[in-house]
Amino acid sequence: MNESIIKPENLVYRRTPVLTDNVMHYCPGCGHGTIHRLIAEVIEEMGIQEQTIGVAPVGCSVLAYNYLDVDIQEAAHGRAPALATGIKRLKPDFFVFSYQGDGDLAAIGTAETIHACNRGENITMIFVNNGIYGMTGGQMAPTTLEGMKTSTSPYGRDIKMMGNPLKITELLAQLPGTIYVTRQAVYKPALVRKCKTAIRKAFENQRLNKGTSFVEVVSNCNSGWKLPPVEANKWLEENMLPMYPLGDIKDVK
Amino acid sequence: MKELRLMKGNEAVAEAAIRFGVDGYFGYPITPQSEILEHLMAENPYPKTGMVVLQAESEVASINMVYGGAACGKRVMTTSSSPGISLMQEGLSYIAGAELPCLVVNVVRGGPGLGTIQPSQADYFQSTKGGGHGDYRLIVLAPSSVQEMYDFVGLGFDLAFKYRNPAMLLADGVIGQVMEKVEVDDYKPRWTDEYIKKSFPWATTGKNPNQPHVIVTSLELDSARQEQVNLRIQAKYRECEKNDVRFEMLHCDDAEYIFVAYGSSARICQKAIEMGREKGIKVGLLRPITLWPFPTQILRELSYKVKGMLAVEMSAGQMVEDVILATENRIKVEHFGRFGGIIPSPQEVVTALETKIIGGK
Numbered sequence: 001m002n003e004s005i006i007k008p009e010n011l012v013y014r015r016t017p018v019l020t021d022n023v024m025h026y027c028p029g030c031g032h033g034t035i036h037r038l039i040a041e042v043i044e045e046m047g048i049q050e051q052t053i054g055v056a057p058v059g060c061s062v063l064a065y066n067y068l069d070v071d072i073q074e075a076a077h078g079r080a081p082a083l084a085t086g087i088k089r090l091k092p093d094f095f096v097f098s099y100q101g102d103g104d105l106a107a108i109g110t111a112e113t114i115h116a117c118n119r120g121e122n123i124t125m126i127f128v129n130n131g132i133y134g135m136t137g138g139q140m141a142p143t144t145l146e147g148m149k150t151s152t153s154p155y156g157r158d159i160k161m162m163g164n165p166l167k168i169t170e171l172l173a174q175l176p177g178t179i180y181v182t183r184q185a186v187y188k189p190a191l192v193r194k195c196k197t198a199i200r201k202a203f204e205n206q207r208l209n210k211g212t213s214f215v216e217v218v219s220n221c222n223s224g225w226k227l228p229p230v231e232a233n234k235w236l237e238e239n240m241l242p243m244y245p246l247g248d249i250k251d252v253k
Numbered sequence: 254m255k256e257l258r259l260m261k262g263n264e265a266v267a268e269a270a271i272r273f274g275v276d277g278y279f280g281y282p283i284t285p286q287s288e289i290l291e292h293l294m295a296e297n298p299y300p301k302t303g304m305v306v307l308q309a310e311s312e313v314a315s316i317n318m319v320y321g322g323a324a325c326g327k328r329v330m331t332t333s334s335s336p337g338i339s340l341m342q343e344g345l346s347y348i349a350g351a352e353l354p355c356l357v358v359n360v361v362r363g364g365p366g367l368g369t370i371q372p373s374q375a376d377y378f379q380s381t382k383g384g385g386h387g388d389y390r391l392i393v394l395a396p397s398s399v400q401e402m403y404d405f406v407g408l409g410f411d412l413a414f415k416y417r418n419p420a421m422l423l424a425d426g427v428i429g430q431v432m433e434k435v436e437v438d439d440y441k442p443r444w445t446d447e448y449i450k451k452s453f454p455w456a457t458t459g460k461n462p463n464q465p466h467v468i469v470t471s472l473e474l475d476s477a478r479q480e481q482v483n484l485r486i487q488a489k490y491r492e493c494e495k496n497d498v499r500f501e502m503l504h505c506d507d508a509e510y511i512f513v514a515y516g517s518s519a520r521i522c523q524k525a526i527e528m529g530r531e532k533g534i535k536v537g538l539l540r541p542i543t544l545w546p547f548p549t550q551i552l553r554e555l556s557y558k559v560k561g562m563l564a565v566e567m568s569a570g571q572m573v574e575d576v577i578l579a580t581e582n583r584i585k586v587e588h589f590g591r592f593g594g595i596i597p598s599p600q601e602v603v604t605a606l607e608t609k610i611i612g613g614k
């Protein structure tokens with residue numbers, strides 16, 4: 001390699017120091033890694049690494065604490081918003097965020113999610129919606145689409161039998177406690193940049209102390225969906241987005 | 254002169270928390286202990302001491318708010334009664350697994366199920382044998398007076414931080430509701446953030462530059478390492494058993510028979526001892542103050558000297574199993590109890606001693 005091109009002005013990408021050196025365990029093509037990076041970059045850019053406490057979920061991102069180089073707590077399945085509440089109430093000067101999948105946030109942890117948002121906890125909640133239980137091997141999630149095949153809906157999700165896909169983000173936007181509720185995606189570079197702006201805003205909002213900021217990221221699960229990464233992203237765009245459209249749902253000025 | 258107050262047991266817990274310098278309380282109403290949250294809300298300690306008080310949406314949430322605060326090195330607590338404590342078992346297992354200190358108060362009511370709001374001691378197994386999943390223990394203190402409800406809040410926190418393990422006050426509806434005289438302390442300042450950061454390197458207090466970040470977790474997927482975690486936790490428990498067994502003995506010097514009882518049952522036994530001794534029965538009381546670690550050693554020693562023991566509990570017979578284990582079948586050990594919220598009378602206790610132990614084979 002020509003060493004002479006290594007100059008600051010030629011830098012196109014630098015890995016943020018808020019990510020550790022650990023090799024991520026995520027499947028190739030999975031969105032979790034990108035979303036981790038965006039959070040880490042936002043923390044770096046805001047200069048808040050030493051004033052941030054995160055909460056990891058139970059799900060594929062249970063080991064998020066191995067990758068995000070901030071002080072971080074691992075919660076029981078679904079309880080991250082309760083931990084985040086305890087942390088923020090006792091350390092109000094800190095930036096506190098939770099990171100959860102759809103099973104964690106919208107099934108087993110629904111009560112903790114709704115009540116943290118309803119109290120308007122001054123925290124940032126990151127919600128990764130891949131429409132499936134990735135970690136346990138691809139079972140049906142509350143966000144699984146109608147007709148979608150999973151290991152516990154092998155003939156497709158039957159609405160009459162199994163209930164409807166839950167648009168929890170729209171539901172949370174109804175609550176007066178939330179100030180910023182948005183749905184983003186990371187399967188295209190332009191969307192990655194948009195998503196980062198949203199996460200940045202959701203963190204900045206903690207300085208205002210006005211309520212909860214909630215960022216849903218519609219993501220993929222190649223292994224669970226049984227699709228190669230490129231096809232998974234195409235499937236996401238064609239099937240997930242009509243049900244879970246992107247954009248800000250609520251932005252209280 | 255220390256300040257004296259007339260208080261309910263539940264109010265004493267709340268007052269002790271404020272004066273001891275507790276950082277956070279998270280709770281959900283349930284009879285017979287709702288006065289704790291009510292008293293804290295009425296006292297509104299935040300402007301005075303900085304203590305946070307929050308009503309959670311459930312006991313599941315309360316105990317997980319406690320987890321979040323405890324992992325920051327703060328002194329945090331929750332209180333409930335039996336059905337609510339059942340809901341907390343998941344959280345307690347995680348807190349024990351992550352080796353965090355906290356205080357939980359259980360003002361026990363009768364079960365199973367929704368049961369009754371009347372007093373009971375039927376949560377002994379759940380409290381002393383783990384309660385949730387995995388190999389862990391709670392450090393369990395059993396107050397038998399309103400003064401002890403007050404004093405054990407501080408003691409509970411001290412033990413919880415000493416062993417980085419959840420501690421529980423196992424009270425019952427009688428101790429929670431009865432009014433007694435209490436000597437209260439002056440207000441102690443809460444720990445400063447600087448003190449916490451310096452003293453508890455395991456706590457998430459914000460990453461220190463050039464040092465690894467702090468991870469609080471109970472997860473260790475590698476079996477060899479998970480076994481090491483378990484061994485470390487067990488070693489801690491052996492230390493606790495060695496150093497922190499607490500009990501009280503009453504009239505044991507000349508006793509031929511022993512009541513073993515804790516909490517309000519111990520109070521009933523005190524009266525039963527008076528009545529028994531008037532009849533010429535030489536009976537004493539061994540009152541476990543720590544239910545875990547259990548006063549096994551002293552019971553073993555007593556079993557060489559006395560003829561029999563009666564475990565008096567407001568349950569169908571739970572602690573009695575630990576008494577039998579401690580006394581190694583050397584002497585006759587029986588259980589007497591009422592349950593479903595019924596409090597036995599001292600007369601019933603004396604009669605049980607006469608029929609089950611003295612008269613029994």
Ligand SMILES: Cc1ncc(C[n+]2csc(CCOP(=O)(O)OP(=O)(O)O)c2C)c(N)n1
Pocket residue numbers: 058059060061077100101102103104105128130132133134135136141
């Ligand atoms: C109390 C409890 N129930 C069930 C499980 C098993 N479990 C682990 S992860 C998971 C689902 C995770 O799915 P999701 O939150 O959608 O995250 P993903 O893995 O897809 O990122 C389940 C059911 C558990 N760990 N704890």
